Amino acid sequence: MTDRAPLQRLLEQGIQALGLTLPDGAVERLLDYQALLARWNATYNLTAVRDPQEMITRHLLDSLAILPYVQGQTLADLGTGPGLPGIVLAIAAPGRDILLVDSNGKKVRFLREAIRSLKLEGVRAVQSRVEEVQGQFDCVTARAFATLEDMLGWGGHLLAPDGIWLAMKGRQPDDEFGGIPEGFAVRQVADLKVPGLDAERHLVVLGRA
Incomplete structure (x- = not known):
């Protein structure tokens, strides 16, 4: 069992350095998420990051950096x-409807377990290719999964007219800037x-031209 105290200190110091104020209980839920990810990762290889402290920095704080x-x-x-960053954002700034999209079945099974065990309201996970997802969203996030051209080519239809793409x-x-679709x-x-x-x-912030 990992001692949570050093992880909590690292997370709290990082949140303070980012200048963020999170809701009550958010730090504990973020640590619960990290612990769940570490546990599943031992079996299902969901992320190459295995060290708990690295998970705090490279996953949690990296995701929190875009919150503003x-x-x-x-x-x-x-x-x-x-x-x-979807689950991290759901914990840090609850109250919006969040759709988590991934084509990998193992990862989506983990997402559904995380949503259930962390009691994340308004969050759902779907196993799908990005181009097959329906709907329009005020905000679309994507963490280094493709070039800007491919991201927008596959998922641009999901961005609401006055929405932003992060x-x-x-x-x-x-x-990559020259390849941004019309x-x-x-x-x-x-x-x-x-x-x-x-x-x-x-962070590249895009919108409809």
Whole structure:
């Protein structure tokens, strides 16, 4: 059993460094999520990150870094994997309807267990290819699962007319901007500082042109 105290300190320090205020109980639920992910990961190999402290930094804090940019009442997280950033955002800022999309059956089974055991209201998981998902969302998140061209080509139909698309990237993807499909435009490129992470992180904010 992992001692949660050091993980909690790491998470709380990171949240403070990001300048975020989370609802009561959110830190405990985020740690519950990390523990569940670590437990399932031992069997189902859901993420290459195995060290609990690394999970806090590379998964939880990395996902929380985009929280100030999230808007609207509905959110779709495409290629969510084990729920990143979707489940983290659902815990940190509850009250919106969130759809978690992944084509991998093992990951979707984990997502459904996480939604159930963490009692996440308004969150559902679907096993599907992105291009087959229906609906329109105020906010669409995608964490480095494809190029901007492919992301928008497969999932652009999901973005509401005045919605925003949050594409999480490592280095700034200058070579991808030329491939953005017609009808979409870059609104902002934010340089994210993830506490404890010695690697580049950028958020590309897009909208309909």
